Amino acid sequence: MNNTFDFRETWLHKINPSLKLLTMIFLFILVIFIHNLNQMILFTIMTMILFVFFTGHPYKRILLFSIPFLFIFISTTTSMIFFGKGDTTILRWGLVHVTEESLFRGIHLGFRALTYALLGLTFALTTRPVYLFYSMMQQLKLNPKYSYSFMAGIRLMPIMIEEFQHIRSAQKVRGVRTGAGMNGLFHLFKFTSIPLLSQCIRRAFRIAVAMEAKRFDYSKERTFYYKIGFSKVDVVFVGYFVVLTGLSFYLAQEFPFFPVTDVRD
Amino acid sequence: MKKGLKLTDILVTIVISIAFGIVYKIWGPLYYAVKPFGLHIDQLIYGMWFIAATVAFLIIRKAGVAFLAEVAASSGEFLMGSEFGLEVLLYGVVQGLFAELVIMAFRYKRYDLLVVSLAGIGAAIGSIFMDYYKGYMGDLSTWNFMLLIGFRLIGSVIFTGFMAFGIAKALEATGVTNLLRPASKEDYDALNQ
Incomplete structure (x- = not known):
């Protein structure tokens, strides 16, 4: 990156x-x-x-x-x-x-x-x-549906980090308190990771449907924007x-x- | 039904994995911060590095997902500039392959705690196999070597088994996984009434 x-x-x-x-x-x-x-x-x-x-x-x-x-x-x-x-x-x-x-x-x-x-x-x-x-699609013949998914995934990284900060702020505003010690740490992990992951899955699903509609998974006769x-x-x-x-x-x-x-x- | 993974499956797997890739990256400093204590305490947290495979499999439940997830998570970690460098990518491939083989042995039909724990152990064996050649692990004194293997297996059952299962169950409760499951026979029956 x-x-x-x-x-x-x-x-x-x-x-x-x-x-x-x-x-x-x-x-x-x-x-x-x-x-x-x-x-x-x-x-x-x-x-x-x-x-x-x-x-x-x-x-x-x-x-x-x-x-x-x-x-x-x-x-x-x-x-x-x-x-x-x-x-x-x-x-x-x-x-x-x-x-x-x-x-x-x-x-x-x-x-x-x-x-x-x-x-x-x-x-x-x-x-x-x-x-x-792009190079892996052209030189190593990697299936475009994998390449474009990876690229979309990497693009989502900053959004995930932003999302993480939103969740933390929301917890602060609503006064979420977790106990001390291992148990508290476990709850904190659960309260943060589950909303983060579920939101990731929803977003990924929506993007994937849009990408399928635009034939990003189509591999025959594909042309490339970047020729490497x-x-x-x-x-x-x-x-x-x-x-x-x-x-x-x-x-x-x-x-x-x-x-x-x-x-x- | 079309063979193989659809773009939706792939993208969801990769996005989940990249989220775990960020965790993997943070796990690196934690790992070598714990390591100098010696006696392989660090091996107890090693199992976190296999978790993407089982979480993704429990959510998508298709062939090849565990392998893809582990490769994606490790390449995410790699592209962020992991301290371990190139290692992570190749370890990811081997670990994912071993986890996938375990799940394949159950014909992708079982999604319970036992299978994911065994997949964790499979991934751990894959990583030990790599370490054996790369890290001269056989040249550690025997008690130390056994301790390392024991701790790593315990850690992988805790993280890759129990924790992944817990996460997947909590995600089921949010209802988000229903997006990804193909329509079942009951759904069609419900429509026909």
Whole structure:
């Protein structure tokens, strides 16, 4: 959802959205097969370069978006570091058992989570949902009734948030009081979510009837308002990952900074 | 009757799911705020991430809805820029698939608490399957691994089973679900009299 703030358009925005998505999914699978800590760190750095320099958002905002990454990194590493299997003990304290193996494995997982977060946020910041769904209809032959439903659903998001605020104000005006503790929280949840959801369903139903009447579900001989194709930047994008994945593999073999080649054992 | 989902079914499923997508997004920070306490307390709230599948199924009651809902909710979360990034989308696909398979095993004929709880467990197994490869979960010490699985299954029954069933029942009471049900035989009989 990048249409709420202003940003500079970069080459990452011009990539074919379907290709970008498929590349990202391929990279996700590729990263699962990286077991070498050195390569993992190099791979993270190369995705970070794209995120920091090429998303076209101001650095202050990039920094703001990076705050959760720290939490992700810490929360992913800790449980593996403290409770992982291993033989070379570094620290033992009650249930906590830190070993050299689990320490490296934990750090590896932290970097892996960081890579996923970086790739995902880079995608979200540089892709307009409308172009993504138009591209999926044209390149991936996704049925229009799914694409248009997704686009309508995304458009409804701000309305849902507004609706939520209306419900909260209405509750305040009418003096709705919920008790304290878990029970009160449960009631608050129920009194807010049920009207919100039921209103969502009513609205979605009305929109769907209108869309069906206008043949949005018609898939044969459909023409598209946005025509999305391929260009040179698509080659650059795929090339970037091919070259740098190779480079990270080579550097990890030749100049390792940690003596760990496989974190699994 | 026409085969497959109509645009109405799809749009309603997606809108419900995107509403849950917002919840999923908020759930992320909550999850990693709880996580550093250790001992997998966080796993008890993991089940919230499967809830879209069962709520949507209980409302629409058609084949494929659970899968579509989970994919839509996770892509909503993804497009809002989730902290977990790309993971959510692929986890969503796998979780939705496993939940759908459980519901399919009952031939889409049962809409009770048992089925949705089992669907929750199915989705949890899907997520554990993903975590096993991505998070080296097998390399946790055994007691810790068992604790994680236990907590996640309990959490998914609470959220995806009980809570989803509660929400669906409350929505039935508002009458809004009648919009979406096809006319039944009783309705036609009522007209013929």
